[in-house]
Amino acid sequence: MWIAAAFVTMISFGTNNTIFKWSTGNGLSKVHIQFFFYFVAFILTFGFGISYGTAPINLLTILLGTLIGILNANGNIQMSKAFEKGPASLTSPLIGTNAIFPILSAGIMFHEKITLMQWVGIVVMLGSAIAIQYSPVKNRKTSYLSWMIRVLLAIFSFGLLGILMKTSSYLQINSLNILISMYGGGSAYLAVCSLLRREKWKKSEVNVGALVGIISILGYSAYFYALHSGMASIIFPVVSLNCLVVVLAGYWIFKEKLKLYQVIGVFSALLGIIFTKI
Template structure:
């Protein structure tokens, strides 16, 4: 059952990524988008915490500290990822930052002694390969000329690992996931609110798009994306509580395939052979894990 929960988390979180892509295609600003995402995500986790009766636990310093770390991993990870795209190709940047999942898998096995069978090892390897392949764009030159790209990518890997692996740590500490994510998303909201405000107040040439309009457009799509982000991460937290982080994490990482599938259906984008291979590897990995 927990594997189905992990698959559901990947689908829902992938839909959040899809609405982010739609915002980009519609000309929405990145900071407006992320501000909107964290607004609705924060509300989602707030309501969830109130309904399940865990909102009072927000006074626990351990929960606040965990929320701070996970929030930093989410907000700064996204910020550094977007910045790294300015200095290097997406075909290298995206799969490398997704390799934060390998750190989470290692944590589950080494720190928490999660048993992994031969079939599960094979499935994990197939899922990790699919995450890499879906991000590669065959026509993009794989050259990096800026040294700072390496620093940005390495930092993003560790920050995303704090987000994706931090929920396993909080589960072991018996901290409720919803208020932890509420704190993390609220802090991220404050961060991107400042960045979005700075964007809207920028002075641009008359021929350039109005930054205030782009901000509002991104914010609206971000509100929708945040609802799916909340639902996906909450399901991911449940999968970590009831199953193995070493398997739930790579399953969750396949959320990027949802964006690729949406691009085929709505934008008529053609996938490369490697991206079609990624779909096949994902199905094979899930089947092998269930064996």
Template sequence: MWIVAAFITMICFGTNNMIFKWSTTNGLSKVHIQFIFYLIAFIITASYAFITGIHQMNIITVVLGVIIGILNANGNIQMSKAFEKGPASLTSPLVSVNTIIPILSAAIIFNEHITILQWVGIIIMLGSAVLIQYSPQSNGNNSIQYMPWLSRILLAIFSFGILGILMKTSSYLHIDSLNTLICMYGGGALYLCINSLFAKENWQKAEFKFGTIVGLLSIFGYSCYFFALNTGTASIVFPIVSLSCLVVVLGGCWLFKERLRSYQVIGVLSAVLGIILTKI
């Protein structure tokens, strides 16, 4: 079941990335959409906990949850700013390298045993994620602002990588996932509210609608994420979730009429091979 939960998380995160992609092309604020989805998700999770009875909340849960929420929000913001400084075809694969951080931590810190075949599968999946998102650029492109671009990428990698370690830590400490989600969404909403005040962007009605949709998908996705981490092998869960780019690629072909290149087809097939190897 934890494999299924990891796949559901992959689909939810991929769908949200598609919404972010659509919103960017239509002039909507990514910060505003994120703030709305964090706020909606916080209200829903807190209300559910109030009705069903919340488990004991301690300082470790609050601190971990808030940091996870801030890191996730900051990672998305840094990645979007990196797109403004350099080519997306190089930015996305580089940011996806963050998956290596929680995978290695699962083996080194949490002493998870990883077989040779599983290591091969993990490497193939990471390579597939890079291959699927790669798009050759013209050698005459001199628009990259290297230092600002690289600094944004490194901040995004750091944010998403540490986020994965902290999520595994919360499951390792047997912290109730609902408590973590409440603190995560509350801390992230506060962080994004502050960002929104500094950005001073105009609000649009569509941002509320799509923010709500993203919020609902995020709750479902992260609930499955925690379930997969609590019951499965984190070093396999992380690369499966990182393949959310599959959803973006296939969805782009359907919604945005983008053509799937031959190397992307190879990436899809190799991703499936990698997933099979991790289950052996």
């Protein structure tokens, strides 16, 4: 079941990234969409907690959840800025390597035992995620120092996010409380970011953000369930394959052509999943 939950998370994150891709092409603010998705998700999770009851929220849960929310939002913002500053062909693959950090922490900090065959599967899945997102370098004006700083900040944000999520499950902290704190803290952070950027607000950003928020609740709920029940060292590379959803959506919805290396990446990703289950 935890593998199935990891797949639900992968599909949810991939769907949201596809929506972000569509919204960027239509001139919508990624910060505003994130704010509305965090705010709507906070209202829904908080309302659910009030209606059905949940465990008392302590200070550690609030701090941990808020930090997770800020790291996720900041990672997305830094990634979008990295695309503006440097080669898109290298940005996604480099940022995708952040999965190495929570995988290593699962073995070092949380003492998960990983077999040689599972290690092969993990490496194949991570390699597939990098290959799928790669695209040939195109001539463009590049600010490498600024680009590298954005890339490193995104890697740090997403990598630490994964470690903290595993920590919360290891400490048996109530997942709903973490989600409430995550969406609430993230909303406050994004509100400040929006004020600083002074971008114009659009009504369509509310609708798109609300949809992303609902999908996000499903994805993160499945994520926490998977981390509570299964091996984080396998869950993280499975989730990192959300790029598969974006690539396939690009092929079916946006009529983009799949490159040969992407097709190979898709099949090698499936092979990696099989290795982790042996």
